[in-house]
Amino acid sequence: MMRRLLLPACLAALALSAAALPARAQPVRFVAFGDMPYCQPAAPERCPAEEGRVARLMATINAARPAFSIFVGDTKGGAELCTDDKLLRALSWMTLADHPLVYTPGDNEWTDCWQGRAGRYDPQERLALLRQRFFPGAESLGRRPMPVQQQAAPFVENARWQRDGILFLTLHVPGSNNSRPAEPGEPGAAGLPRGPAALAEFEARDAANRAWLAASFAAAPEARGAVIALQADMFYRQVCGQGYDSGYRAIREAIAGTARAFGRPVLLINGDSHYFVHHEPLEGVPNLTRLQVPGEADAQAVVVTFDPAADRPFRFELIGEAGSPPARPPCAGYDSSIRSTRAG
Structure with a gap:
């Protein structure tokens, strides 16, 4: 009788012990994309087709069933006017x-709106519209929004959240030199914002970005990994040997230092x-991987699987429609000096 009672008791103890063991954290699977649709004012009849490609891509993304998706900026072409309807079309x-x-x-949504081809709008007024309409509260977009933490106003576009022990955050770092006027003699000055108001806006937002980066990592000291999403290609000058860079130095150095101190896998996403x-991209920071997503000619997205415990923590899969012809590298360096332009 005693022996028959002991067996179930042992099994129960084993079950309780197994339940007490921590379950292995699961990989997080999400989608990153950006820079679409690009309509051309010279060929307005083609805009419905471009919008259709984005709608089909959204259906493909939905079919992939990601935990969430991240759109890293440029909801319109740079030559399109910065009217309310063009800026809000993405909604x-x-x-x-x-x-x-x-x-x-x-x-394209605000920094470059001062240009003649975009209608000579006030960039800061356009930015205020974006903040009001796309970031009205502390939650994402989409049919099933999730709560996020927002940076204090006016920088409400910066968000952070966690999923399965991984920290995710966005930083508002756009192309065109992060909206910073060029330094004296810096290449590309003709296409960049100008004046003291532009410089003051840049300095305030750049400081806010660095503060948000530091605060986000400080708020998640036990995170298994991290993802930082922003728009600008901050490495174009390093890879291509041309163009401006003054607007990216401080935030790039901050990301490098933060990732190095963090020590666990970090993914930096840009368009x-x-x-x-x-x-x-950065010597001395081997735990930092950069993913640059396709766009414009290629209506494609990248399915990212992030498993910080794996030997290769990131897996990338392209989905959607390549252009005809597909996008070409912005310079020869992107073909020769970048290790991989294929999913893997």
């Missing part, structure tokens, strides 16, 4: 996401250059 296709969608602005690459 319609972003609502096609049947999962949470997080958005961080690009340069801007419209060409799919992934590599380790």
Whole structure:
């Protein structure tokens, strides 16, 4: 009788012990994309086709069933006028996401709106519209929004959240030199914002970005890994040997230092250059991987699987429609010096 009672008791003890063991954290699977649709004012009849490609991509993303998606800026082409309807057009296709969608602005939505081809709008007024309409509260976009933490006003576009022990955050770092006027003699000055108001806006936002980066990592000291999403290709000058860089130095150095101190896998996602690459961009920071998503010619997204415990923590899969012809590298360096332009 005693022996028959002991067996179930032992099994129960084993079951309780197994239940007490921590379960292995699961990989997080999400989607990153940006820089679309690009309509051309010289060929307005083609805009519905471009919008259709984005709608089909959204259906493909939905079919992939990601935990969420991140759109890294440029919801319109740089040559399109910065009218309210053009800037707010993205709200319609972003609502096609049947999962949470997080958005961080690009340069085409506000930074470059001062240019003649974009209608000579006030960039800061356009930025205020984006903040009001795309970031009205502490939650994502999409049909099933998720709560996020927002930075204090006016920098409400900066968000952070956690999923399965991984920290995610956005930083508002757009192309066109992060909206910083060029330094004296810096290449590309003609296409950059000008004047003391632009410089003051840049300095305030750049400081806010660095503060948000530091605060986000400080708030998640036990995170297994981290993802930082922004719009600008901050490495274009390093890879291509040309162009401006003064607006990116401080935030790039802050990301490098933060990732190095963190010591666990960090993924930096950007758009801007419209060409799919992934590599380790910073010497001395081997735990930092950069993913640049495709865009413009290629209506494609990248499915990212992030498993910080794996030997290769990141897996990338392209989905969607390549252009005809597909995007070309922005310079020869992107073909020769970047380790991989293929999913893997």
